[in-house]
Amino acid sequence: MTSPVYIQIHNQIKQDVENGKWRVGERIPAERELAELFNVSRMTLRQAIQTLVDDGILERHVGSGTFVANRKVQEKMSGVTSFTDLMLAAGKVPSSKTISYHLMTPSQSEIERLQLDGSKKVLRMERIRYGSNVPICYEVTAVPADLIEGFSKEEVTTSLYKALEEKAGLHPRRAIQTVSAMSASEKIAEYLHVKRGEALLRLRQISYLQDGRPFEYTHTQYVGDRFEFVLEK
Known part of the structure; x- marks a missing residue:
């Protein structure tokens, strides 16, 4: 079964980030450009970008665009509770x-x-x-x-x-x-x-x-x- 289009875009952008196409802190192309590149609607492209933001791969800066997320300091929390x-x-x-x-x-x-x-x-x-x-x-x-x-x-x-x-x-x-x-x-x-x-x-x-x-x-x-x-x- 073929993955939804936004998942395919998620996977491609994630791979591009991991391969160094865009460096940490670098702005990725605007949604309009990416939508044209992937030949999808802005809504579909935005859905893909949101999944990458949710995963911590990208981050949005209000008024500036979307950037490759910086690595953040991590603290371990003890245990797992529902x-x-x-x-x-x-x-x-x-x-x-x-x-x-x-x-x-x-x-x-x-x-x-x-x-x-x-x-x-x-x-x-x-x-x-x-x-x-x-x-x-x-x-x-x-x-x-x-x-x-x-x-x-x-x-x-x-x-x-x-x-x-x-x-x-x-x-x-x-x-x-x-x-x-x-x-x-x-x-x-x-x-x-x-x-x-x-x-x-x-x-x-x-x-x-x-x-x-x-x-x-x-x-x-x-x-x-x-x-x-x-x-x-």
């Missing part, structure tokens, strides 16, 4: 609103981070996560489709970790996490009930099972004044 458990521990009622839920061909970034071969599918879902009805974050998650075969949509979207443990005996054990700052886009601002341009915390996370297999690749945008990370050294 959003549901975090909210319960904080005395809040967890809930989610699913924006999209589809089986798809993985992007090159998802193939690498989830250690998939090209024939595998992923479940990609977009959710808004709430604590006692207050939007806390916007989340995009990719999970190997064969890992959740036989799971209901409700089980997966309500608490993936709980479903894995109770239905498959699979236990999340650790995660690699990268945190950076970003500004809320118009779309995300609407989802999270904040102003466009408001500061957000962006988390990219690869989560692993007890046997070492990566099972989840997530990029999440948190409202800065509603969530904080605690680092253990």
Whole structure:
């Protein structure tokens, strides 16, 4: 099955960055130029660019354009905990609103981070996560489709970790996490009930099972004044 066009563009630009076509900190061509180069609509091109921004490969500078992202200082955070458990521990009622839920061909970034071969599918879902009805974050998650075969949509979207443990005996054990700052886009601002341009915390996370297999690749945008990370050294 052929990958969606925006995924193909994502893969090509990612490869170009890795091959040094554009250096770290260098501005890539404007969306109009890239849309003409790939012979696609601006909307399709913008979707591809957004996936690269979400993956931390590119970054947008308001009024200046899109640039190859700088490497950032990384701090390891200890342990792996589901959003549901975090909210319960904080005395809040967890809930989610699913924006999209589809089986798809993985992007090159998802193939690498989830250690998939090209024939595998992923479940990609977009959710808004709430604590006692207050939007806390916007989340995009990719999970190997064969890992959740036989799971209901409700089980997966309500608490993936709980479903894995109770239905498959699979236990999340650790995660690699990268945190950076970003500004809320118009779309995300609407989802999270904040102003466009408001500061957000962006988390990219690869989560692993007890046997070492990566099972989840997530990029999440948190409202800065509603969530904080605690680092253990």
